[in-house]
Amino acid sequence: MNTPVQPAAHPKATAIFVCSLGALAGLMFGLDIGVISGAQQFIQKDFGISDSVLEHIVSWMMLGAAAGAVGAGWMSAALGRKKSLLFGSLLFAVASVWCGMAPDVANLLIARLVLGVSIGVLSFTAPMYLAEIAPENVRGAMVSLYQLMITIGIVLAYLSNAAFSYTGNWRWMLGIIAIPGILFFFGVFVLPDSPRWLMMRGRKEEATRVLLKLRGNPEQVKKEEADIAEQLKIPQRGWHMFLENKNFRRSVGLGVVLQIVQQLTGMNVVMYYAPRIFQGMGYNTESQLWFTVIVGLTNVLATFIAIGLVDRWGRKPILYTGFVVMALGLGIVGTMMHLGIHGHGEQIFTVAMLLMFIVGFAMSAGPLIWILCSEVQPIKGRDFGIACSTFTNWIANFVVGATFLTLLNSIGDAATFWLYGSLNVVFLLITIWLVPETKGVTLEQIEHKLMEGKKLRDIGR
Ligand code: BGC
Numbered sequence: 001m002n003t004p005v006q007p008a009a010h011p012k013a014t015a016i017f018v019c020s021l022g023a024l025a026g027l028m029f030g031l032d033i034g035v036i037s038g039a040q041q042f043i044q045k046d047f048g049i050s051d052s053v054l055e056h057i058v059s060w061m062m063l064g065a066a067a068g069a070v071g072a073g074w075m076s077a078a079l080g081r082k083k084s085l086l087f088g089s090l091l092f093a094v095a096s097v098w099c100g101m102a103p104d105v106a107n108l109l110i111a112r113l114v115l116g117v118s119i120g121v122l123s124f125t126a127p128m129y130l131a132e133i134a135p136e137n138v139r140g141a142m143v144s145l146y147q148l149m150i151t152i153g154i155v156l157a158y159l160s161n162a163a164f165s166y167t168g169n170w171r172w173m174l175g176i177i178a179i180p181g182i183l184f185f186f187g188v189f190v191l192p193d194s195p196r197w198l199m200m201r202g203r204k205e206e207a208t209r210v211l212l213k214l215r216g217n218p219e220q221v222k223k224e225e226a227d228i229a230e231q232l233k234i235p236q237r238g239w240h241m242f243l244e245n246k247n248f249r250r251s252v253g254l255g256v257v258l259q260i261v262q263q264l265t266g267m268n269v270v271m272y273y274a275p276r277i278f279q280g281m282g283y284n285t286e287s288q289l290w291f292t293v294i295v296g297l298t299n300v301l302a303t304f305i306a307i308g309l310v311d312r313w314g315r316k317p318i319l320y321t322g323f324v325v326m327a328l329g330l331g332i333v334g335t336m337m338h339l340g341i342h343g344h345g346e347q348i349f350t351v352a353m354l355l356m357f358i359v360g361f362a363m364s365a366g367p368l369i370w371i372l373c374s375e376v377q378p379i380k381g382r383d384f385g386i387a388c389s390t391f392t393n394w395i396a397n398f399v400v401g402a403t404f405l406t407l408l409n410s411i412g413d414a415a416t417f418w419l420y421g422s423l424n425v426v427f428l429l430i431t432i433w434l435v436p437e438t439k440g441v442t443l444e445q446i447e448h449k450l451m452e453g454k455k456l457r458d459i460g461r
Helices: 011-023 025-047 051-078 081-101 105-133 136-165 170-176 178-189 195-200 204-215 218-233 238-244 246-264 267-280 285-313 315-339 344-362 365-375 379-411 413-434 443-451
Strands: none
Touching: 011 025, 011 105, 011 136, 011 204, 025 051, 025 081, 025 105, 025 136, 025 170, 025 178, 025 267, 025 285, 051 081, 051 105, 051 195, 051 379, 081 105, 081 170, 081 178, 105 136, 105 195, 105 365, 105 379, 136 170, 136 285, 136 365, 170 178, 195 204, 195 218, 204 218, 238 246, 238 379, 246 267, 246 365, 246 379, 246 413, 246 443, 267 285, 267 344, 267 379, 267 413, 285 315, 285 344, 285 365, 315 344, 315 365, 315 413, 344 365, 365 379, 379 413
16 A cells, blocks of 8 residues: 655756746736736726726725635635635636626726735735745745735736737736636646644655655655654644734734734735826826836836845844834825926936835735734634734735825825835834844744743743
């Protein structure tokens, strides 16, 4: 019955391949975020809709994603990580085509909602899959790789938007991202299922086979299996623990606050509405979309700063720097809008300040909030805790997307940017007050201190 299992010839290369392929889910996330920015003005013209209907078209995707993230918790446990990724990518492709072909506003709204569900599923499952499959020493880097893929997805969508802007064909903009979705779907077929999930289901032999492929060394595989078995003895009892344990409620609360903070920095205002912002600075449609590409590229490049610094500087100093840079960037953009942007020089300066804001986000809150959210939850409640914070990320994202144009139209563009700028100052204070420094601390130590009742900011170093 027991077929002998052989270690793979190149385990390291296999692990890198599997992780990189899994991280491509981040690309779908990014495409999804980026695509709407370039399409919206053409959609608005075509359907003759108001700003408030447009806000719904932008933001229903996030509502769908919040629902998808909750459903994915169940799906990834019952059907497995791989099947969830397959489902998510197929739905992504179908919904993208539907968006592109939508005959009317109602169809477009529902298609965006379904697209959101697919991204919710992928954004919950993929980081979890990566953490379960990656060798321990590169686990943090994997979360950053995932964030990098998000930013690359955004910039690819911006590029395609800019290319289609000459014909104004929003249907192609929205539909074409089905192609990477389908490619990802076929890619997921060759991925192994997560060894941790296989063991959870009592499929130990398959788990061994996967681990041997990824790690090569049978001794290491045995040890890892023993570790997983040990962890699985601890039942996931998130909801009960949430009701019973005050300290767990604190870590769940921290994850929720961190994700609200990430979204209220205002990053997605720029991600979704950059062309509109450039329009406000006096640029024509094509320039708007090319400047938006530059925003996307800056986002990709500055993510490398975080990757390089996160394990050297630590989490808190990077967040402090990021919030200061973001507050300054948005504050100055608001001031320029208040004073009126007249010559070419002033336009370029304002664009530079907006890019400075992007750098501030990408080097800090972008990747770091996701990292912190996965670090602060105790093992028994990890799935529940991460589901709560991921859900919050999408709800807060929804609120930001659904209110930006209304804010612009009611309080004006300068005040809108000042509002987000000052929130970043508040977040600096929240970080000082609430966020622990988790650099170089094991997850067990963090959990121990949390459960001892230490202040949240002291559960790290
Ligand atoms: C955020 C997204 C955002 C993206 C931008 C992610 O960390 O969760 O909401 O659009 O970064 O790069």
